[in-house]
Amino acid sequence: AQSVTQLGSHVSVSEGALVLLRCNYSSSVPPYLFWYVQYPNQGLQLLLKYTSAATLVKGINGFEAEFKKSETSFHLTKPSAHMSDAAEYFCAVNRRAYGGSQGNLIFGKGTKLSVKP
Amino acid sequence: NAGVTQTPKFRVLKTGQSMTLLCAQDMNHEYMYWYRQDPGMGLRLIHYSVGEGTTAKGEVPDGYNVSRLKKQNFLLGLESAAPSQTSVYFCASSYSGGSGEQFFGPGTRLTVL
Numbered sequence: 001a002q003s004v005t006q007l008g009s010h011v012s013v014s015e016g017a018l019v020l021l022r023c024n025y026s027s028s029v030p031p032y033l034f035w036y037v038q039y040p041n042q043g044l045q046l047l048l049k050y051t052s053a054a055t056l057v058k059g060i061n062g063f064e065a066e067f068k069k070s071e072t073s074f075h076l077t078k079p080s081a082h083m084s085d086a087a088e089y090f091c092a093v094n095r096r097a098y099g100g101s102q103g104n105l106i107f108g109k110g111t112k113l114s115v116k117p
Numbered sequence: 118n119a120g121v122t123q124t125p126k127f128r129v130l131k132t133g134q135s136m137t138l139l140c141a142q143d144m145n146h147e148y149m150y151w152y153r154q155d156p157g158m159g160l161r162l163i164h165y166s167v168g169e170g171t172t173a174k175g176e177v178p179d180g181y182n183v184s185r186l187k188k189q190n191f192l193l194g195l196e197s198a199a200p201s202q203t204s205v206y207f208c209a210s211s212y213s214g215g216s217g218e219q220f221f222g223p224g225t226r227l228t229v230l
Contacts, residue, residue, distance in 0.1 A: 009157065032216040043121075043207055043221035044160075051216045090159065094217040104150075104175075105219055109159035 003027070004093050006108035014116045019063075019078040021111050023091030026072060032094035033074045034105065035065055039087045047089070050074060061085070086115045118143050121222035123208050129228045130198045138193040138225050140208030146220070147213035149191040150175075151183060153204040154224075160207065166191055167213065198229045 007022040025031060032051050036044040048059025055067045061084075065076045074091060089112075092105040124139045140149065147168050152160040162175030166185040180202060182194045191210075195202060205226050209219040 034216075034218065036221075041224075043223045044209075044219075045221070046218060049216055049218055104162065104165065105217060107160040109157060 003106050004091055004108040006089075006091050006111050008111055009109065010112050010114065012114040012116060013081045015083055016080050019076070019081045019085065019113065021076040021089050021091075021113065023065075023074045023076065023108060024072055025074065025091075025093045027093065033065075033067060034092040034094075035059065035063070035074075035076050036090045036092060036107075037061075037087050038090065038110075044090065047076070081113075081115045083115050083117065086113055088112045120144065121208055121210055121220050123206075123222040123225050125225060126223070127226050129230065130195075131230050132199060134198050135194070135196050136198065136227075137195075138206055138208075138227075140191045140193070140210075140222060141189055142191075142208075142210040142220070143189065144210060144220065145188070146210035147188075148211045149185065150209045150211075150219065151181070151191065151193045152207045152209065153177065153202075154207060155204050163193065163206075198227075200229045203227060203229045 003026050005024045034049045035047040037047050038044050048057045050057050050067045058064045063078045088110045090110045091108040121142045150165040151163040154160050161177045164183040166172045169188040172183045184192045205224050207224050208222040211219045
């Protein structure tokens, strides 16, 4: 069963507009949560991570995400999209939250972000 | 530091051929992973290793074998390739403790005809 859900396989925004990519997880214990970005023909690069410290997490390239326990969500936002943000974004949760081996991540299916000029 | 490297970057195989993908990391990580990425499927874990000499099955292990003879290397083998194994393969590594953040290689694009 999928434990990480990314709403919307494709999201398109105009340059300068708000970026909002949604991620929901299911977990009975506080998880560690991650957002990764994948540019075309490249590997995955960590954008930011939540490890039970501050609920608002700032990452690279102006992205941030907020952990909301009551909503089991970890949505990724950026106030103003740039053409260079066009990529695929993956949300992931540490499998430890599901009784698995620490270190294993469960990935969502990804959201492809397009930025229109 | 090179981080995580993968060899080769591209490969085309015929059905039934075998090959080995090599992953190397220079960060002294205990854990290493092999994933495959297919359109619309996200990343699916094939096999992983929690230390030198140990391996374990992931979500989609059938048709693949792995070995971790040295801490820095993790090999993925296809004994008899099938068209269903056409995919992009990623290797990753992580520390044994902490949050489980994984560091990824650049990927290997494999086509099986």
